[in-house]
Structure formats: C-alpha cells, structure tokens
Amino acid sequence: MRPIQEIYNQLTSPRKVVITMHQKPDPDAMGSSLALYHFLRQFGHTVTVVSPTNWAGFLNWMPGCDTVLDFESPKGRTEVPAILQQAEWLFCLDFNTLPRTKTLAAPLKALNCVKVLIDHHQQPEVESFDYGVSDTSKSSTSEMVYDFIVGSGHGDKINTDMAECLYAGVIGDTGSFRFPAATAAVHTMVAHLKEVGLQHTQVHENIYDNYLENRLRFIGHVLSNRMEIMYEYNTALIAISKGDLLRFEIKTGDTEGLVNFPLSIQGIKMVGLVIDRDEERKWSFRSKGSVDVNTFARKYFEGGGHFNASGGHTNDSLDQTVKKFKQAVKENALQLQ
Structure with missing residues (x-):
C-alpha cells in the first residue's frame, strides 16, 4: 500500500468513484463517506456511496444520505454491481479488512480498479489496497478525511454540508470529545468547521435526540x-x-x-x-x-x-x-x- 499523498495530484482529474464503508455504518463511517462524497464531486468526479447494509435512521439527516445505496436492498442489488464494474477509484473508509463489508466483500475483492484506504483501526489488510493511510492515533476516519482534504491543498473546499458530516463522525467516535483520542488537532479541526458555518447543536440533536x-x-x-x-x-x-x-x-x-x-x-x-x-x-x-x-x-x-x-x-x-x-x-x- 503506497502513501495516500501520491494521489493528491490526481484529484482534479474527473473519474468514476465509489466510496464504501463497513456494514451497519455508524456516524463516523457514514459521516466520513459523505464528506468525501461532497468533496470529490466539486472536482467533477462521478461519485456513488455504497453501504454494505442498511443503517440507523438517525443518520438520514446527513446531507447526501438520501443518495447512498444499500447493497442489501433490492435497488442496491440491482444497481451496485454495474456501478462497481465501472469504478476507476474505490475509497474504503472506516474499515481495513474486506470481511467488514459483509456480502459486499467478494465483489470488492474482485475489482481491478485503484483501491484507496482511509482508516484508523488496528492491523490493516494492507495488501488489499493500492494507496492509503492507516493511523490508529486518529480519533476517527472523519478526522482523517479532513486531514486528507486539507493535506491535498483543498481545505477551501470544505462547506457546511461537509462540516456537518465530519463533525458527526468525530463526536460519534470520541464520545463527544470524552475519549483520549480527542487531541488538540481534533479541536483545531472543529474550530475550522465552526468558521465554515457548522451549527454543532443541531448535529448533536440529530444524532442523540432522535429516537422513539x-x-x-x-x-x-x-x-x-x-x-x-x-x-x-x-x-x-x-x-x-x-x-x-x-x-x-x-x-x-x-x-x-x-x-x-x-x-x-x-x-x-x-x-x-x-x-x-x-x-x-x-x-x-x-x-x-x-x-x-x-x-x-x-x-x-x-x-x-x-x-x-x-x-x-x-x-x-x-x-x-x-x-x-x-x-x-x-x-x-x-x-x-
């Protein structure tokens, strides 16, 4: 697996891109995937987000969530195989071994496109990816997507939709900044998201005050x-x-x-x-x-x-x-x- 920095200079060339995550996605998996979705679309990429399974209803508020395909749904079973076959880039977020994608694992493994990993879990299956970054010191994959965007020189592309998705992922994986992984860098990131226009109270309510x-x-x-x-x-x-x-x-x-x-x-x-x-x-x-x-x-x-x-x-x-x-x-x- 080569460093993810090597694809920075390729970001402005439009491609067909698929972004996927682990099964039963949590706020970090969905938030990081949708933030990357909104980012890549600004360069003219054709982007599809695929979840291996369904997800919690309290994530449906996220900007772009209505476009995500559930691979286990009738629509997903019909449309996803063809979309995967046409993909030039596959971004794998918030998981580092293909079995974490359940029944989507076999189709992903069979793809010949460029596979990119962004993840913070231990013991990555590095041989399954062409490029990537795996950093267990990071609070969340959402923080890592933020780093990817800023590191590529395109921090100015972060908008309120992306800010809401990234913030949701960070609070989900840090226990609203309770856990040790909520470093100074995380708070600096949140300060930037606030400057972009993030309304953090609404995000908390959408995630934590949205049950029956x-x-x-x-x-x-x-x-x-x-x-x-x-x-x-x-x-x-x-x-x-x-x-x-x-x-x-x-x-x-x-x-x-x-x-x-x-x-x-x-x-x-x-x-x-x-x-x-x-x-x-x-x-x-x-x-x-x-x-x-x-x-x-x-x-x-x-x-x-x-x-x-x-x-x-x-x-x-x-x-x-x-x-x-x-x-x-x-x-x-x-x-x-």
Missing part, C-alpha cells in the same frame, strides 16, 4: 434485567435476546451507545454487550485505561478494533457465547484488576 419512545423503554428493561456486574473482575455483561429485540421493536441503530452505560459504574473497567441477531451473536466491548479489548476481541470472538473499543461475533448460541465470555474474563483476571 420504545428505545428508552428498551434501555430501561436492559439495564434492569439484562445487565450482570462481576465486581470480582471489574467487568459488566449485557446479553440481549432476540425476544427482547422483538418485544421492543428494536431497529438498526437503537442499541447504539448501550455498551457504554455500565462504564459509568464505579470500578468497572470492561463491558461486554452481546446481541442475539438472526445470523450470529454480535459482541461490542468497551474498556477504560490499560484494559485492551482489541486483543480480547481478536483472541476470543473473531473481532478487533481499537484498544478501548472493539467488536466481535460468533455463531455460538447466546447461552454458549455468554459462558465463553465469562470464562475469558476469568482467564484475564489479572489484567482486569
């Missing part, structure tokens, strides 16, 4: 009945059954942020959240300080991500994977003290 009543009742149910605290290991576990999802009519995005709630408990250093999906059990892990959940997820649950935030999955039943988690916690007792 059933989600709040679901959270209350989960915290009361599905949260288990293992004080001897400074760990919390939340296991959500398929029945819980059906009872409260939970949709994509409604469980966003739920894994962070137990971290507010004094002494808790790690949280595991598992959700019983149709095809598999999906894990989310969060931690504080020196507890490495990236390694934990990779070792036990075929996952990975960041040092203090990662995910995983398994085909085991809900009961089986919960037992495996508890055993894994015991094996890592010293690290959790």
Whole structure:
C-alpha cells in the first residue's frame, strides 16, 4: 500500500468513484463517506456511496444520505454491481479488512480498479489496497478525511454540508470529545468547521435526540434485567435476546451507545454487550485505561478494533457465547484488576 499523498495530484482529474464503508455504518463511517462524497464531486468526479447494509435512521439527516445505496436492498442489488464494474477509484473508509463489508466483500475483492484506504483501526489488510493511510492515533476516519482534504491543498473546499458530516463522525467516535483520542488537532479541526458555518447543536440533536419512545423503554428493561456486574473482575455483561429485540421493536441503530452505560459504574473497567441477531451473536466491548479489548476481541470472538473499543461475533448460541465470555474474563483476571 503506497502513501495516500501520491494521489493528491490526481484529484482534479474527473473519474468514476465509489466510496464504501463497513456494514451497519455508524456516524463516523457514514459521516466520513459523505464528506468525501461532497468533496470529490466539486472536482467533477462521478461519485456513488455504497453501504454494505442498511443503517440507523438517525443518520438520514446527513446531507447526501438520501443518495447512498444499500447493497442489501433490492435497488442496491440491482444497481451496485454495474456501478462497481465501472469504478476507476474505490475509497474504503472506516474499515481495513474486506470481511467488514459483509456480502459486499467478494465483489470488492474482485475489482481491478485503484483501491484507496482511509482508516484508523488496528492491523490493516494492507495488501488489499493500492494507496492509503492507516493511523490508529486518529480519533476517527472523519478526522482523517479532513486531514486528507486539507493535506491535498483543498481545505477551501470544505462547506457546511461537509462540516456537518465530519463533525458527526468525530463526536460519534470520541464520545463527544470524552475519549483520549480527542487531541488538540481534533479541536483545531472543529474550530475550522465552526468558521465554515457548522451549527454543532443541531448535529448533536440529530444524532442523540432522535429516537422513539420504545428505545428508552428498551434501555430501561436492559439495564434492569439484562445487565450482570462481576465486581470480582471489574467487568459488566449485557446479553440481549432476540425476544427482547422483538418485544421492543428494536431497529438498526437503537442499541447504539448501550455498551457504554455500565462504564459509568464505579470500578468497572470492561463491558461486554452481546446481541442475539438472526445470523450470529454480535459482541461490542468497551474498556477504560490499560484494559485492551482489541486483543480480547481478536483472541476470543473473531473481532478487533481499537484498544478501548472493539467488536466481535460468533455463531455460538447466546447461552454458549455468554459462558465463553465469562470464562475469558476469568482467564484475564489479572489484567482486569
């Protein structure tokens, strides 16, 4: 994978471009992709954003979100294959291994176009990309897209639509500037976005104050009945059954942020959240300080991500994977003290 700086001088030559992200995109994945979409279109590129799956309804406000194709939808299945075949550039944002794109992985791997990576997760699959940047010190892929735009000498192209998308991605991945990755550079970036015309309050409301009543009742149910605290290991576990999802009519995005709630408990250093999906059990892990959940997820649950935030999955039943988690916690007792 060659340095992304090598494509700076090619940005002004119009091409057919596809931008994609990981499955079930979060604010950073969608925000960084749409910001890049608005940027490249200013140079005359023909740009299509493709999501491997559907996304949370609270992202629909983002400028340009109505143009994004869901690969799993009937329209996406019909239109995306031809669009991919015509692509000259493929930008891969907020993921660094093709399996993170679910059923889109095989079509992406088969493409012969130029593939560009912009990502901040650990252990990138560098052999899958022609150009790129992978930087785990960055707060978000949105920050990296901002750096890409400014570094290419086109910071003047940032408009309010791009600012809203970039800001959404940054607050999503930094916990509204709570996490250590919110460096001075992040705040300098936000200051620039404010100068462009960003109305940050509206972005916060669009992301965090945009749910239905059933989600709040679901959270209350989960915290009361599905949260288990293992004080001897400074760990919390939340296991959500398929029945819980059906009872409260939970949709994509409604469980966003739920894994962070137990971290507010004094002494808790790690949280595991598992959700019983149709095809598999999906894990989310969060931690504080020196507890490495990236390694934990990779070792036990075929996952990975960041040092203090990662995910995983398994085909085991809900009961089986919960037992495996508890055993894994015991094996890592010293690290959790």
